[in-house]
Amino acid sequence: MEPRPGDKPHHLPPPTLWPIGFAVGVACVLVGLIVSWPAVAVGGAIALFFGFLWVRDLSSGTRRAEPPPVPEARAPAASPVSAETGGERFPRNRFLEGATLGLGAVIGGIVTVPPLGLMVATAFEGQKFRDIDLGPLTDFPSGEFVITTFVEDPAAGEVSRRTAYIRYNGLLSGQPSFTIISNRCAHLGCPVQPSGLPSKQSKEVKDDQGVVVLQKTMVQGTSGFACPCHGGAYNTEGNRTAGPPVRALDRYEYSIKNGRLIIGSAYSVDYVKGTGKDARIKKYPLHNPGQHVAGPEFWLWPIPELRV
Numbered sequence: 449m450e451p452r453p454g455d456k457p458h459h460l461p462p463p464t465l466w467p468i469g470f471a472v473g474v475a476c477v478l479v480g481l482i483v484s485w486p487a488v489a490v491g492g493a494i495a496l497f498f499g500f501l502w503v504r505d506l507s508s509g510t511r512r513a514e515p516p517p518v519p520e521a522r523a524p525a526a527s528p529v530s531a532e533t534g535g536e537r538f539p540r541n542r543f544l545e546g547a548t549l550g551l552g553a554v555i556g557g558i559v560t561v562p563p564l565g566l567m568v569a570t571a572f573e574g575q576k577f578r579d580i581d582l583g584p585l586t587d588f589p590s591g592e593f594v595i596t597t598f599v600e601d602p603a604a605g606e607v608s609r610r611t612a613y614i615r616y617n618g619l620l621s622g623q624p625s626f627t628i629i630s631n632r633c634a635h636l637g638c639p640v641q642p643s644g645l646p647s648k649q650s651k652e653v654k655d656d657q658g659v660v661v662l663q664k665t666m667v668q669g670t671s672g673f674a675c676p677c678h679g680g681a682y683n684t685e686g687n688r689t690a691g692p693p694v695r696a697l698d699r700y701e702y703s704i705k706n707g708r709l710i711i712g713s714a715y716s717v718d719y720v721k722g723t724g725k726d727a728r729i730k731k732y733p734l735h736n737p738g739q740h741v742a743g744p745e746f747w748l749w750p751i752p753e754l755r756v
């Protein structure tokens with residue numbers, strides 16, 4: 449119908465930038481899934497904010513797009529088409545927008561949920577440690593490291609063999625103090641080696657089948673640890689001094705029971721302040737090699753996998 453003089457023009461909803469903001473938010477979420485959780489949160493907030501504005505704009509635009517009521521005097525008797533279809537109440541463009549968004553959400557969910565589940569699930573799969581008896585305290589001379597290898601899980605056998613460098617630091621508040629450092633390099637996981645002269649004598653404990661489940665070899669004059677793979681170097685507290693490792697060497701918890709040293713779970717360390725029994729250590733959940741546990745790099749790092 450031709451517009452009559454005096455009729456207000458019938459405008460479509462104006463173009464809006466909200467979809468772009470929404471897309472940026474979704475992109476942030478997807479990148480955040482690779483980079484870090486805070487980025488996911490920021491992306492989600494952006495997507496929600498612009499999504500809300502977009503939806504609000506769409507609904508108000510639809511209302512604006514509805515034609516002005518026709519004066520009764522001039523209205524045709526009855527329009528069978530509009531009465532039957534009700535098209536003005538649910539415009540086609542609105543249906544198409546909703547269908548596109550819904551379909552996009554379904555496809556996005558199908559594409560992202562399975563890999564996201566796999567990625568997140570591994571972050572909660574921690575290695576199960578159990579306490580291991582490493583023998584009497586007298587096996588650990590004061591101030592020297594003892595290379596101690598032990599089978600963590602007899603049922604799993606050799607694959608569960610671990611190595612720790614253990615130093616007795618003397619008494620702290622009447623209790624024996626130990627430094628127990630993992631041999632797993634904080635770069636890519638190669639076994640680090642202590643400097644110094646290993647003793648030719650080892651103490652061994654065998655199981656019923658004759659398998660050596662515990663071996664202790666003393667090293668004299670250790671001045672630090674070095675990794676043969678890429679030149680990573682650490683001091684006697686396990687702090688990185690050179691090379692590509694991103695943090696200090698991991699450590700083990702321990703306890704003393706009936707005069708024997710019991711080694712417990714491993715944990716990660718960013719940096720050790722102080723030395724020996726006076727060392728101040730902030731414990732972090734065990735992280736994989738190459739992963740930062742603190743500082744700005746931690747927030748830029750992909751979702752950490754807390755496992756060995």
Ligand code: FES
Nearest residue numbers: 633635675678680
């Ligand atoms: S694995 Fe140790 S420096 Fe690379």
